[in-house]
Amino acid sequence: MTTISAPTPETASVTLICAERCHLGEGPAYDAASDTAWWFDIVEKRLYEARLATGAITVHALPVMASALAMVDAERQLLVTESGLMLRDIASGRLETLATVEADTSGTRSNDARVHPSGTFWFSTMGRNAETGAGTVYAFHAGAVIPLFPAVTIPNAICFSPDGTLGYFADTAIGELYRVRLDPGSGLPLEAPTLLHRHGGEGGLDGAVTDAEGLIWCAIWGGARLNAYSPAGDLVRSVPTPALQTSCPVFVGKGFDRVLVTSAWEHMDADARAADPEHGRTFLLDIGVTGRAEPRVRLGGL
Template identity: 80%
Template sequence: MTTTSPGPAATTPPLTVPEAVVLGDQRCLLGEGPTYDAASDTAWWFDILERRLYAARLGTGAISVHPLPFMASALAYVDDACQLLVTESGLVLRDTATGRLDVVASVEADNAVTRSNDARVHPSGTLWFSTMGLDAEPGAGTIYAFHAGSVVPLFPGITIPNAICFAPDGAIGYFADTAAGTLHRVRLDPGTGLPLEAPTVLHHHAGEGGLDGAVTDAEGLIWCAIWGGARLNAYSPEGEFHRSVPLPAKLTTCPVFVGPGFDRVLVTSAWYHMDDAARAADPHHGRTFLVDVGARGRAEPRVRLGGR
């Protein structure tokens, strides 16, 4: 099934939610890649262009900033001691205690046009991640899988690959091309996270903004940040627009469910390409938020490093 988002005059009312909580005073030029570690009650996210990794202890509100020697856009936990970072030149292992960085796999390291972008771990432990052009060059992006210790190209020729997420049972994968306004679905092997067929278009986005990062909740709804739209949209597994949650920053980028009950959503945002007037009109530009969307998520899977 292919459906289309309602435009600005849609009759479906937005969900009424409590006011979003601003998480700290930091602003990200291009905030992205939030993830949550339930064991330590810590949320992580990146400012890609400023080369920073943020960590927030949600129980205390303490936020720390870790400078990076490269652009990075997402991470996944390997175990309590190590994270796998998705970076401009490939996959890098990070020691959470010392910050030590070790290259696991080079990906497009010799391509000066591209950087990393979106990512999410499949329930099997396979990591899907994407690249895109630094200036969103048409067709420069690719979605890859890191499976059994190897990097496998899945879907090349995408301009802005985003919205990577999976059905709770791992049988379906989703991704978007923001530039084309299309959300795709593809049937997967639940045991490997690898495609069983070619993807099809599930949904065409119309109206303000574009499809950015996404996550599925425990019921299988797809919660997608709308870049330029100041909101999260929820879509059914059949691609039907379900509801919309307003957010206080225009350039929302990516959500993740957080908290002991996975009953809140952390959302990153940006102020990339915003001039002084645009920033003044959008006072929460680039900030990170916590919001109750009336849904419950689940823990992010840990990534598997080959035979480890």
């Protein structure tokens, strides 16, 4: 486990992809086959669709709060929602419940997620008011929902090494990033997680994605930047972002050479929003590294 001071912030070319302000922008995903990016406004129950070639933005109203998605195939997505996992038909928007999650409590909602190279889908829940220890990291594997790591307050930064042998996640509330060794064939843990990095300074560890070389690119909520951590836990790069409450990155483009970053204005009063003029907007950053395609989720026997 490593704790070091942040490197000097860099500069990055920034393009505004969507000027509409998300109350809680989160969960960006990218489908290379259609060159389409997707992200959510969790609180406002909206799903954004961006056709990158044309810049066209479509906003889809949802009947439930949702926070992340994975592509199943060209016609379907798997959404992580406050009600559990739901299949979404892309053409019609029709939703179908695949698996309920924490159905016995109304005090939690979905949060972060990412697909392992094997097709296993890791996702998390948290308390609606970030209650201590109310969150859990789950795996959707072979058609079953499997609890992995309970008693996490704000589970975030779920991502995986390119070869699938390592998994990462964070608890934003305590500023800790964890690493766990995985079975690359199943995406399931082989041991208990260990502490990889303890975040210091302003902001907190939020959503993350790994690049093609295995660096962990993590949005720093309240810190207006993306931090890059090595698999050993070293903080090696820090790239500024336009909005203070940067929430989650994903690599996009045919060459996976740009990063789409969401943001939010949640918990910001009028003065705070005025001081952060780009709050809640969604951006493309050129950070000089290459990502990789997000795997499609496997639905087991379905």
